[in-house]
Each structure stands twice: as structure tokens, then as C-alpha cells.
Amino acid sequence: xxxxxxxxxxxxxxxxxxxxxxxxxxxxxxxxxxxxxxxxxxxxxxxxxxxxxxxxxxxxxxxxxxxxxxxxxxxxxxxxxxxxxxxxxxxxxxxxxxxxxxxxxxxxxxxxxxxxxxxxxxxx
Amino acid sequence: xxxxxxxxxxxxxxxxxxxxxxxxxxxxxxxxxxxxxxxxxxxxxxxxxxxxxxxxxxxxxxxxxxxxxxxxxxxxxxxxxxxxxxxxxxxxxxxxxxxxxxxxxxxxxxxxxxxxxxxxxxxxxxxxxxxxxxxxxxxxxxxxxxxxxxxxxxxxxxxxxxxx
Numbered sequence: 001x002x003x004x005x006x007x008x009x010x011x012x013x014x015x016x017x018x019x020x021x022x023x024x025x026x027x028x029x030x031x032x033x034x035x036x037x038x039x040x041x042x043x044x045x046x047x048x049x050x051x052x053x054x055x056x057x058x059x060x061x062x063x064x065x066x067x068x069x070x071x072x073x074x075x076x077x078x079x080x081x082x083x084x085x086x087x088x089x090x091x092x093x094x095x096x097x098x099x100x101x102x103x104x105x106x107x108x109x110x111x112x113x114x115x116x117x118x119x120x121x122x123x124x
Numbered sequence: 125x126x127x128x129x130x131x132x133x134x135x136x137x138x139x140x141x142x143x144x145x146x147x148x149x150x151x152x153x154x155x156x157x158x159x160x161x162x163x164x165x166x167x168x169x170x171x172x173x174x175x176x177x178x179x180x181x182x183x184x185x186x187x188x189x190x191x192x193x194x195x196x197x198x199x200x201x202x203x204x205x206x207x208x209x210x211x212x213x214x215x216x217x218x219x220x221x222x223x224x225x226x227x228x229x230x231x232x233x234x235x236x237x238x239x240x241x242x243x244x245x246x247x248x249x250x251x252x253x254x255x256x257x258x259x260x261x262x263x264x265x266x267x268x269x270x271x272x273x274x275x276x277x278x279x280x281x282x283x284x285x286x287x288x
Binding site: 008009012013015016086089090093094095096097099100101102103104105107108 | 136140146147156162165166167169258260
């Protein structure tokens with residue numbers, strides 16, 4: 001199933017904030033109430049609720065059924081979709097960088113033989 | 125694994141950022157990013173593709189030009205102008221592909237930090253709009269979707285470390 005571009009944009013926008021990423025990381029280890037989520041942050045509950053609303057709109061989290069606690073939980077699917085975009089990009093560059101690793105190893109073995117060519121006043 | 129894992133993030137609406145640690149001094153990493161004969165060894169050269177043309181005029185206002193060729197003769201070219209060069213630590217350049225799939229030019233900032241003989245490379249690509257950035261992330265999606273779910277744990281781990 002593919003989501004609309006708008007929804008994906010909302011996901012990326014939601015992920016662009018460090019507090020929201022920390023909330024997601026916390027929810028990755030299990031669902032939590034708003035009070036529990038607010039605890040580690042020096043932030044008011046309304047401020048946290050604002051972040052939760054953004055995450056919810058992006059489809060990254062949802063609310064549990066328990067009427068009293070309404071615990072938030074992670075919706076892994078939305079995150080997986082956002083991650084899939086980044087993953088292709090990441091894989092392309094990782095391929096480049098693995099080749100660069102090999103090249104640098106080769107360059108390092110040459111390096112000691114290279115005389116120090118830096119001249120006084122050569123600081124560009 | 126002898127080297128760090130590549131981290132790719134979207135720090136804001138218009139940027140894609142990458143961070144990777146290399147087990148080599150900064151000068152070597154800088155050379156590998158700025159000398160054509162070295163770039164031809166690693167940049168985009170996979171599945172038979174070669175970096176056939178690599179021209180670099182490494183000065184502020186100087187141009188660079190890369191052209192890749194596939195075994196079937198498909199060509200892909202890009203280039204730009206250097207805006208800032210502080211060897212061996214910082215380079216800012218524009219980038220534009222000949223047949224670009226995103227609107228406008230992008231601005232690439234490459235920062236090299238050396239610590240205890242290892243070099244961290246930070247590349248930030250800033251697009252002209254959020255739409256252009258998202259288009260780049262979306263375009264090569266065919267292979268991307270399949271790996272999404274099993275990479276979830278990995279992403280969460282990286283989210284946790286960036287949370288601060």
C-alpha cells in the first residue's frame with residue numbers, strides 16, 4: 001500500500017524535530033501515557049501534547065483504547081515507509097563509501113613514502 | 125567492521141544530511157574528494173558504471189564536471205561551481221544534474237573533521253525547496269521499499285542516539 005505524498009511529507013516534517021525523534025525512540029520500547037512521555041523532557045504537558053499531535057497527524061503514532069490513560073504507541077508502518085526512502089539513498093552512498101574505504105587503505109600504504117611537501121606560507 | 129555506519133537524516137524540510145567516519149587522516153579523505161584520478165575510483169562507479177569525465181577546477185568560482193557512463197552507453201552528467209574551499213576541511217559547491225529530476229540547483233556542503241587519525245565526513249545537500257528534496261528521496265524507490273521493514277530497528281537505534 002502506498003501513502004499519499006502529502007502524508008509522507010508530514011512524516012518527514014514530524015521526524016525533523018529532535019524532541020519528536022526522542023519520543024519515537026521512547027515509544028519503540030513500549031507504549032506510554034502522555035505523563036510518562038513528558039517526564040524525561042523539561043517541557044510542559046501541553047507542549048508535549050503538541051508534539052504528539054504532529055506525530056499522530058503524520059501517522060507515526062496512535063492512541064490506545066484504554067479510555068483513561070490513552071497510551072500512545074508507535075505505528076511502525078509509517079516510519080518504515082519514511083525509512084524506505086532514506087534507505088535507498090543510504091545504500092547508494094554506502095556503496096560509494098565502501099569503495100572509498102578501500103581506496104583510503106591503499107592511499108595510507110603509500111603515505112609514509114610521500115615526503116612532506118608543505119612549504120612555509122602554504123596555508124591556503 | 126573497520127569503519128562507521130553511514131547515517132542519513134533529514135534535519136529540516138530542505139536538506140538531506142549524511143555522516144560517515146573513515147579510518148584515515150583528513151588530508152587523504154580530502155584528496156579522495158578533490159582529485160579526479162581518485163574520485164574516478166569510488167564515486168558512482170558500480171555495476172559497470174564508470175566516471176568517464178571528472179574535471180575539477182578547485183578554487184572559489186571554479187567549476188567541476190562529472191560524467192558517468194554505463195556499459196550500455198547510458199550517460200549521466202552533473203556539475204557545479206565551488207563557492208567555498210578551505211582545504212582540507214570544508215567545501216561548498218552547487219550541484220545540478222544535466223537531466224535533473226528535481227527542480228533548481230542544490231548546494232552541497234562537505235565538512236571533514238579529524239579526530240585520533242579518523243575522519244568524519246559530513247555532507248549536507250540543501251535543495252531549493254522541500255518538494256525538490258522530497259523528490260530526490262522518493263525517486264529511486266523501487267529497491268527501497270522492500271528493505272523498509274527490516275531496517276526499522278536500525279532506524280530506531282539511530283533515532284535514539286540523535287535524540288539529544
